[in-house]
Amino acid sequence: MKPKLENLVKTPIPTEHGTFILHYYSNNIDDKEHIALVKGDVAHQENVPVRIHSECFTGDVLGSRRCDCGEQLALAMALIDQAGCGVLIYLRQEGRGIGLLKKLLAYNLQDQGMDTVDANLHLGYQADERDYTIAALMLDDLQIKSVELITNNPEKIDGLTHLGIRVSKRIPIEIPANTDNLGYLKTKANKMAHLLFQAKNEQD
Secondary structure (H helix, E strand, C coil): CCCCEEEEEEEEEEECCEEEEEEEEEECCCCCCEEEEEECCCCCCCCEEEEEEECCHHHHHCCCCCCCHHHHHHHHHHHHHHHCCEEEEEECCHHHHCCHHHHHHHHHHHHCCCCHHHHHHHCCCCCCCCCCHHHHHHHHHCCCCCEEEECCCHHHHHHHHHCCCCEEEEECCCCCCCCCCHHHHHHHHHHCCCCCHHHHHCCC
């Protein structure tokens, strides 16, 4: 079956980071509700700031200090607002693709001494199971010619490039560590090659 999606609804969403146009997409790949928050006229534009943010209920909604997700989400929206145009794609890929239940089970394993990578592997999953096919289709639907990707993750750049998206630049989005997420950030830097220089150089 050929992957496809449909842009079903567009509606303005005023936020503390300005007003975005929310695009609601349906698709035939995973039947989840993925959205794009769009600022300004991005169609046929080059070098559009884009953040592809994977859902994190605990961080985005509850403000959990175990990760940096909620802070990254807010900072990405602020950066796009400052640029006057851009896109934040919100993918429903909780827990790097393993879902909320398995992510919470992984949290308990981390509290017993495992890091985030080893916890996922112990549960029978890969360290990162996310897929960016839907994000690439959304960028194509928005008719964006090339993106400046707001990320610390080189694999995200490689994944989009493999899917035919031109990434012209990387925009860092490093959040200062706290006492609850320092180990998480150091694991991302040391085991997953995320470009998190503050965390990598932080002493235990």
